[in-house]
Amino acid sequence: MxxxxxxxxxxxxxxxxxxxxxxxxxxxxxxxxxxxxxxxxxxxxxxxxxxxxxxxxxxxxxxxxxxxxxxxxxxxxxxxxxxxxxxxxxxxxxxxxxxxxxxxxxxxxxxxxxxxxxxxxxxxxxxxxxxxxxxxxxxxxxxxxxxxxxxxxxTSIHRRRRNRITREHLEKVAEAYRKADADGAPPTRAVQQVFATTHSTAAKWVAQARKEGILGPAPGSRGGEISKES
Structure with missing residues (x-):
């Protein structure tokens, strides 16, 4: 109890x-x-x-x-x-x-x-x-x-152990990130807001999306994305 x-x-x-x-x-x-x-x-x-x-x-x-x-x-x-x-x-x-x-x-x-x-x-x-x-x-x-x-x-309802982050989820993260970046808004913060999570978790998802090639590399320290056409 x-x-x-x-x-x-x-x-x-x-x-x-x-x-x-x-x-x-x-x-x-x-x-x-x-x-x-x-x-x-x-x-x-x-x-x-x-x-x-x-x-x-x-x-x-x-x-x-x-x-x-x-x-x-x-x-x-x-x-x-x-x-x-x-x-x-x-x-x-x-x-x-x-x-x-x-x-x-x-x-x-x-x-x-x-x-x-x-x-x-x-x-x-x-x-x-x-x-x-x-x-x-x-x-x-x-x-x-x-x-x-x-x-x-x-009693406390415990969150079940999560499975590995899916590609589908990372694609949604990348979509939210790109939209915010195109609108001139802080993209990682936008991911945080869209998924109601912490900034550190949003940053981890963005990094994972880059690692798996779903999101392109950042052109500098402020984030963003170098598109495949560049």
């Missing part, structure tokens, strides 16, 4: 099913991650008490893992927003807080209450879609929503 993390002082965190691009109206099916059931996509919405910036942490539950796939920020650039969050708590802690928050929501979801809220707010067609999703969740949880939340609170 591991200790349940606490929200850093001066921060607010809400966790919603789905992704912001769905405007949180599409409630996805539940998937298993370890011994916890979670929506196949969900979003942590974090901001300091002064609401100076709002950060969206978009997660995907896939093949037994919970993966941070996208990070968005309302005001700051993403690296700055992430640095601020890391100063408050490690990203693994934020991830666990989002998992716990989502599991706690599942434990309390009530289709009738959601239908009532939808009617009171005039959300029309959302009533039927939310009602259907909530009843599906209840069916999958089989009355063990509270136990599901307790599991999320007391």
């Amino acid at each position: 591991v200790e349940t993390p606490t929200l850093p002082d001066g921060w607010v965190l809400n966790v919603l099913a789905g992704w912001p691009m769905d405007q949180f109206v599409h409630w996805p099916a539940l998937e298993r991650a370890g011994n916890v059931l979670l929506p196949e996509s969900f979003t942590g919405v974090a901001h300091p008490d002064d609401q100076s910036d709002v950060v969206f942490l978009c997660f995907r539950t896939h093949e037994g893992e919970v993966q941070l796939t996208t990070v968005m920020s309302s005001r700051s650039d993403v690296p700055t927003a992430l640095d601020r969050m890391r100063r408050a708590a490690p990203m693994d802690t934020w991830k666990r807080l989002c998992i716990i928050g989502m599991a706690r929501f599942l434990a309390t979801v009530d289709p009738d209450e959601l239908a009532k809220e939808s009617a009171e707010n005039g959300w029309g067609d959302l009533r039927s879609s939310w009602d259907e999703a909530a009843r599906t969740w209840q069916s999958q949880l089989k009355g063990f929503g509270r136990l599901n939340a307790e599991r999320a609170e007391s």
